[in-house]
Amino acid sequence: MTSRHRLRTTVAICALMVAVVSTSASVRAEGSVESVDRLATAVAPAPAQRQTPPLRSAVIISDSAMAGVRWNGALGGFRGFAADARLESCRRLVTSSCRGREGYRPRTALSEVNSLPAAGSRDVLVIAVGYNDWHANFESDARTVLAAARAKGFTTVAWVTYRELVGYTLPTSGARSDYAFMNARLRAIRDSGDFPELKLWDLDAYTRGVVGWFAYDGVHETRRGSWGVADWISRHVAALDGRPCVMPWSPTFAQDQVCPDPDALPPLRGHPDLSGLYGI
Numbered sequence: 001m002t003s004r005h006r007l008r009t010t011v012a013i014c015a016l017m018v019a020v021v022s023t024s025a026s027v028r029a030e031g032s033v034e035s036v037d038r039l040a041t042a043v044a045p046a047p048a049q050r051q052t053p054p055l056r057s058a059v060i061i062s063d064s065a066m067a068g069v070r071w072n073g074a075l076g077g078f079r080g081f082a083a084d085a086r087l088e089s090c091r092r093l094v095t096s097s098c099r100g101r102e103g104y105r106p107r108t109a110l111s112e113v114n115s116l117p118a119a120g121s122r123d124v125l126v127i128a129v130g131y132n133d134w135h136a137n138f139e140s141d142a143r144t145v146l147a148a149a150r151a152k153g154f155t156t157v158a159w160v161t162y163r164e165l166v167g168y169t170l171p172t173s174g175a176r177s178d179y180a181f182m183n184a185r186l187r188a189i190r191d192s193g194d195f196p197e198l199k200l201w202d203l204d205a206y207t208r209g210v211v212g213w214f215a216y217d218g219v220h221e222t223r224r225g226s227w228g229v230a231d232w233i234s235r236h237v238a239a240l241d242g243r244p245c246v247m248p249w250s251p252t253f254a255q256d257q258v259c260p261d262p263d264a265l266p267p268l269r270g271h272p273d274l275s276g277l278y279g280i
Contacts, residue, residue, distance in 0.1 A: 056124055060078075061109050061112050062086070062126075064089035092108050094144050117152075123156075126159075132170060134177055160201050161200055161201065232262055238259035239260060245259035
């Protein structure tokens with residue numbers, strides 16, 4: 001073999017080796033990219049799951065309008081929170097309570113609030129008192145109760161609005177208080193910004209047009225109404241945190257995973273099937 005032939009052969013072999021090495025490097029590089037992709041996929045954080053907040057506690061202070069929840073055996077309608085139900089006949093906000101159907105004068109709402117331990121950050125105070133109060137004194141009395149609730153550390157005070165189109169008369173005088181005026185004063189207090197912890201739960205609007213929930217006076221609950229109101233409060237408490245509703249709206253509906261404010265729903269959706277859910 002001539003020197004020139006040997007040189008051409010050597011050059012060809014070198015070129016072949018360079019090609020092989022380049023191909024191998026390319027394959028390794030591609031494999032490395034795939035490996036990095038697989039590693040990134042393996043260590044990528046899982047999608048964040050929604051954290052469900054802990055259950056709330058609620059102290060519910062009422063007069064005889066909501067005391068039907070206790071009298072009618074509907075305390076089981078308070079669900080999804082720890083309920084401290086202080087439901088008494090003839091209770092008033094600040095002035096001395098009248099003697100109720102159970103033969104004694106209950107503590108006023110103010111005295112009841114003052115008797116409570118300091119509230120935690122997850123505690124709710126529900127005020128459903130006022131049907132036995134005179135409307136002219138209402139705003140001053142409401143502010144007094146709200147100030148006491150703030151002093152106890154409550155950051156959420158839910159005040160239940162009064163049913164306006166009712167025939168209820170005050171037990172001692174037989175006069176009729178102006179519940180529409182009282183609701184208007186509640187909204188004025190809320191809108192003033194003086195008590196940012198105040199929320200209005202609008203029972204008046206929620207129950208307007210319902211059938212079979214109230215006695216002839218329009219205030220005291222029937223057994224059906226007691227379960228309906230307890231269910232309504234439970235949905236409100238769940239809605240504070242966007243928790244799932246503890247009950248569906250009927251046995252044929254799925255439960256809402258984020259419980260809506262029941263006062264904001266259209267009428268046909270906003271009332272539960274009490275017969276189907278609670279056997280009422």
